[in-house]
Amino acid sequence: MNTDIIQGKWKQIKGRAREAWGALTDDELDRTEGDREQLVGLVQERYGKAREEAEREVDEFLSKFN
Structure with missing residues (x-):
């Protein structure tokens, strides 16, 4: 996964992240700046997910944008 690409396109991807995880606010997503x-x-x-489960979800989500 190329993190530079994700971070560069974060403003575009952020909307999809809000759809995937509706409990996250725009401010929280802005602060991540695409950092995995x-x-x-x-x-x-x-x-309230285990670390491994959260990593798997985020990796699956970010893999769509590589």
């Missing part, structure tokens, strides 16, 4: 680790942490925290 920060996004994983947010998903884990907001949805």
Whole structure:
């Protein structure tokens, strides 16, 4: 997964992230700036998921944009 591409396109991708994880706010998504680790942490925290599960979800989501 190319994180530079994800971070470069984050403003475009952010809307889809809101659809995938509706509990995350625009401000929270803005702060991640497309950083995978920060996004994983947010998903884990907001949805009470195990780290591995949150990583899998985020990786599946981000793989659509490579």
